[in-house]
């Protein structure tokens with residue numbers, strides 16, 4: 592099934608993003624994803640409160656909204672996700688098509704734009720680039736990126752970057768992002784993970 596509308600039919604915007612996302616993910620049988628996005632939203636609010644000193648209240652609200660929405664496209668199977676994203680006109684690069692694991696970010700941004708009528712570029716970019724980050728990322732992108740990595744499934748193996756990531760937060764968001772990016776560059780390939788050009792560009796910039 593590659594019709595995007597069919598996957599997101601159950602996502603209805605009542606006006607309360609946490610509630611609307613919860614209802615959708617629950618009906619889709621994704622309690623693990625829901626628990627994850629709730630944790631990321633909590634982390635993202637904290638990080639925004641700590642690091643987004645200009646207009647902090649709005650930044651905390653936007654960070655939580657982006658975090659709630661960042662993994663909405665987890666309901667689409669990996670084998671279908673490129674076709675589903677292209678069905679809604681999501682612009683994908685060669686690398687995106689070669690590494691479909693990253694496509695749930697750009698697809699979720701398009702879902703949110705269509706379903707929740709959110710046009711705020713900072714929120715959409717935070718959702719779009721949450722897997723890899725990118726060079727010249729905005730503050731909200733870094734908040735959601737780092738919050739997502741702090742909240743990775745505790746049952747998953749290969750999370751030995753977490754103590755360093757937590758420690759690096761004392762030095763700021765860039766330092767924390769750098770810890771994860773370096774870990775991916777050093778360990779990803781041996782784990783069979785192909786490094787996306789956006790991740791490599793973010794690392795080059797922040798290293």
Ligand SMILES: [Fe+2]
Nearest residue numbers: 661662695722
């Ligand atoms: Fe994700």
Ligand SMILES: [Fe+2]
Nearest residue numbers: 627661662739
């Ligand atoms: Fe996530």
